[in-house]
Amino acid sequence: MKLTLHIWRQKNAGQPGHMAVYNVTASEHMSFLEMLDVLNEELTSKGEEPVAFDHDCREGICGSCGFMINGIAHGPQRGTTVCQLHMRKFKDGDVLYLEPWRARAFPVIRDLVVDRSAFDRIIASGGFITAPTGSGPDGNAIPVPKTNADLAMDAAACIGCGACVAACPNAAAALFTGAKISHLGLLPQGQPEREQRVLSMVATVKEEMFGSCTNIGECEAVCPKEIKLEVIARMNRDYLRASWTTRGEAAREDGI
Amino acid sequence: MELKSKCPTGPIETRWEKYKFDLKLVNPANKRKFNVIMVGSGLAGGSAAASMAELGYNVKCFCFQDSPRRAHSIAAQGGINAAKNYQNDGDSIFRLFYDTVKGGDFRARESNVYRLAQISVNIIDQCVAQGVPFAREYGGTLANRSFGGAQVSRTFYARGQTGQQLLIGAYQALERQIGMGKVQMYPRTEMLDLIVIDGKARGIVVRNLVTGKVESHVADAVVLGTGGYGNVFYLSTNAKGSNCTAIWRAYKRGAAMANPCFTQIHPTCIPVSGDYQSKLTLMSESLRNDGRIWVPIKKGDKRPPSQIPESERDYYLERRYPSFGNLVPRDVASRAAKAVCDEGRGVGSGLGVYLDFADAISRLGKQGVKERYSNLFEMYERITGEDPYSVPMRIYPAIHYTMGGLWVDYNLMTTVPGLYSIGEANFSDHGANRLGASALMQGLADGYFVLPYTIGDYLATTKLEKVSTDHPAVRQAEAGVAKRTKQFLDAKGKRTVASFHRELGKLVWDECGMARNEAGLKRALTRIPELREEFWKNVNVLGHGEELNQALENAGRVADFLEFGELMCMDALNRQESCGGHFREEFQTPDGEALRNDEQYSYAAAWEFAGPDKAPILNKEPLTFDYVHPSQRSYK
Numbered sequence: 001m002k003l004t005l006h007i008w009r010q011k012n013a014g015q016p017g018h019m020a021v022y023n024v025t026a027s028e029h030m031s032f033l034e035m036l037d038v039l040n041e042e043l044t045s046k047g048e049e050p051v052a053f054d055h056d057c058r059e060g061i062c063g064s065c066g067f068m069i070n071g072i073a074h075g076p077q078r079g080t081t082v083c084q085l086h087m088r089k090f091k092d093g094d095v096l097y098l099e100p101w102r103a104r105a106f107p108v109i110r111d112l113v114v115d116r117s118a119f120d121r122i123i124a125s126g127g128f129i130t131a132p133t134g135s136g137p138d139g140n141a142i143p144v145p146k147t148n149a150d151l152a153m154d155a156a157a158c159i160g161c162g163a164c165v166a167a168c169p170n171a172a173a174a175l176f177t178g179a180k181i182s183h184l185g186l187l188p189q190g191q192p193e194r195e196q197r198v199l200s201m202v203a204t205v206k207e208e209m210f211g212s213c214t215n216i217g218e219c220e221a222v223c224p225k226e227i228k229l230e231v232i233a234r235m236n237r238d239y240l241r242a243s244w245t246t247r248g249e250a251a252r253e254d255g256i
Numbered sequence: 257m258e259l260k261s262k263c264p265t266g267p268i269e270t271r272w273e274k275y276k277f278d279l280k281l282v283n284p285a286n287k288r289k290f291n292v293i294m295v296g297s298g299l300a301g302g303s304a305a306a307s308m309a310e311l312g313y314n315v316k317c318f319c320f321q322d323s324p325r326r327a328h329s330i331a332a333q334g335g336i337n338a339a340k341n342y343q344n345d346g347d348s349i350f351r352l353f354y355d356t357v358k359g360g361d362f363r364a365r366e367s368n369v370y371r372l373a374q375i376s377v378n379i380i381d382q383c384v385a386q387g388v389p390f391a392r393e394y395g396g397t398l399a400n401r402s403f404g405g406a407q408v409s410r411t412f413y414a415r416g417q418t419g420q421q422l423l424i425g426a427y428q429a430l431e432r433q434i435g436m437g438k439v440q441m442y443p444r445t446e447m448l449d450l451i452v453i454d455g456k457a458r459g460i461v462v463r464n465l466v467t468g469k470v471e472s473h474v475a476d477a478v479v480l481g482t483g484g485y486g487n488v489f490y491l492s493t494n495a496k497g498s499n500c501t502a503i504w505r506a507y508k509r510g511a512a513m514a515n516p517c518f519t520q521i522h523p524t525c526i527p528v529s530g531d532y533q534s535k536l537t538l539m540s541e542s543l544r545n546d547g548r549i550w551v552p553i554k555k556g557d558k559r560p561p562s563q564i565p566e567s568e569r570d571y572y573l574e575r576r577y578p579s580f581g582n583l584v585p586r587d588v589a590s591r592a593a594k595a596v597c598d599e600g601r602g603v604g605s606g607l608g609v610y611l612d613f614a615d616a617i618s619r620l621g622k623q624g625v626k627e628r629y630s631n632l633f634e635m636y637e638r639i640t641g642e643d644p645y646s647v648p649m650r651i652y653p654a655i656h657y658t659m660g661g662l663w664v665d666y667n668l669m670t671t672v673p674g675l676y677s678i679g680e681a682n683f684s685d686h687g688a689n690r691l692g693a694s695a696l697m698q699g700l701a702d703g704y705f706v707l708p709y710t711i712g713d714y715l716a717t718t719k720l721e722k723v724s725t726d727h728p729a730v731r732q733a734e735a736g737v738a739k740r741t742k743q744f745l746d747a748k749g750k751r752t753v754a755s756f757h758r759e760l761g762k763l764v765w766d767e768c769g770m771a772r773n774e775a776g777l778k779r780a781l782t783r784i785p786e787l788r789e790e791f792w793k794n795v796n797v798l799g800h801g802e803e804l805n806q807a808l809e810n811a812g813r814v815a816d817f818l819e820f821g822e823l824m825c826m827d828a829l830n831r832q833e834s835c836g837g838h839f840r841e842e843f844q845t846p847d848g849e850a851l852r853n854d855e856q857y858s859y860a861a862a863w864e865f866a867g868p869d870k871a872p873i874l875n876k877e878p879l880t881f882d883y884v885h886p887s888q889r890s891y892k
Binding site: 011012027028029030031033034037038041044045047048049050052054055056057058059060061062063064077080084086088109110113115116117119120123124125127128129130131132133134135136137138139140142143144145146149150152153156157159160183184187189190 | 303306307310321322323324325326327328330331340342378380381382383384385386387389390391392393394395396397398414415417420421424427428429431432434435441443466495496497529530532533534535537538635638639640641704705708750752754755796798799803804806807
């Protein structure tokens, strides 16, 4: 199959980018990234610099890959990262526009590669349970209702790829942050820090210049792990409760 | 070189306890005076960095990915073993120890393996406390399943994403320390050399992958948790970025490399579909619980599977191994698949066998099969475009894990003082074959519960002079890195980095893959140096060094694989026996099973770098077995 690709090329964060047009011949059995590998081999042979894109496991679990294909994060197949998307989902003669995640909090590093370290800083500000090595009681000493364990697992499936932010017209990080708050907040182990966690994570989201959530739902539609909007509802509920019940220095220090 | 394993003696049950007591401690107030460098942020590296920071050490942690959460531990599907005996089915620390030594085909140290089995129970407690959402029973207790032919249910799991959940647990603990300033994290930063001063590991040279800047970091100890070298085969289930550069640089600075020929091939992966293929995808081993593996009896039978009648099918695992059938261990299942494909009976491209669920569907109903395997079936369909409910899956073995790695003593220290190696990067616990669900256990055991103790003993008892990045050894290592980068960019040849990697991968897969023989290994040992020479003359890396340059990153990794592959073949040639993942065709029983030679090869082969154009030196660490007596593994 023959495809026309319009790809965002940008040398580095400091220089303006532009769309460049390439033609590539692909097999329908290739994954989308293998098709880009073919393009890059051709470009290199012609003396043109290859297109930079993030990728690693190519099994849809590490969260490294991701870019917009015709305006949709990770492309047209639901619940699928771009590394697991195969060319049989496209037709001969298709014209595809490939762009990096666009969000103020995710500056472009080069071509389709963006800086998502803001996600790490959100986790560092509270997305954990404080349990220093060696301090845990016996695993079965903390029973967890199966329903809660399953719901926590649904939320914990997040791979931190950033598609939710890229798809959101506000560039909000609500699905990502809500997923972590739900994962930990649904478990008994997560209760002691539940209120402080939501307050400091939400404060960090604001500092990192993500937008506000206005319940549009684009994030859920593109999430390759199909994380549900309900995690945002859980976050909002926890946040509201924590804002009322948490007193003292902790809350004020975060400026809430 | 003298290999001092430092393994304790005495009753095996108390060895680690007693040893721990004898380790010197660093006073809590002094811990903050020590700096430790951690390279890698997977299960081993992430857990070690977090645990050391919790103890009070200053830690710098490095990973080449854009976030520590992306390390390839994340892709592990099945689960993690622990001798909790929650199922009351007769499991014990001794049984896990016994199964691991035997499963490793008697090529691992008993002391290390026993410690691993002991620690396994603490790992589960730790992970539960962190909020890892393990599967639960309705009563709220932890669920278990059996795995990889074990006769007890000791595997803990989080759906098919156990590696992801355990890694996220370690990552969150690490991020907590980063937030508190105890760990400085350097993502998108790749280690390119080890700095050795006065015979001790004192730092690393790294390249910032975004700016291209080469810089050095010095410390009191360096830990490598950089994973395995499976990508020497180009096509493997490893992530694209997984590489051997850190351990190979350490080898060239004096750390011995042990048993590089022990590589594990996983029997159930999706077969290769074309030359463009960039990686292979694993289908969980659990599929073999219900799927039946077969090929046509007739050679070159091109009929679609539905038109091949029952009488013309060969369920070869059930035929050859009536008692274990489709559930034989990984190495046995992989070799059997290769054998039928070599006979010309492979399906699809010729390199594939059927994994058929028709019987399971008629027994359990389509819904029943869906409940057990829907995720895997969807993944298969996404990749191949075929519906495994109606057409049998096609599978073929692929490189999955590497048991070999840097030689370490009982403290997990390499032969370079102050340099440690943890997780898949070391060689320690799996012998010649790793059991399913044991990689996650070992990575976390090393990172949470072994290294944080043993590194303290070194720091407490070693006189470490202050060094700075102005030291001549640092400057010399940096100059070496700069020179290499320039060589890649100046070659201006005709072939891409990937084309060399593919050629090397095919070569070692053909000659040093599932089955090896003397003639083939010798061919590889002739061809690899030629390919390496061509690489340095004819590689094409565009752009420059002071920018994000993915081709340049890959060039460095492939250059190291081109050297590593040669050592792997040398080791395979030297080991004139078959054991675990290492199958030498000359050494097999009359019915085609692996034939060990305990008299001559019951040792760990630790290769020592002797100089750029010199043959490496083979050092042997003899293995002794006081508790589990070597026997022939039989699954008939």
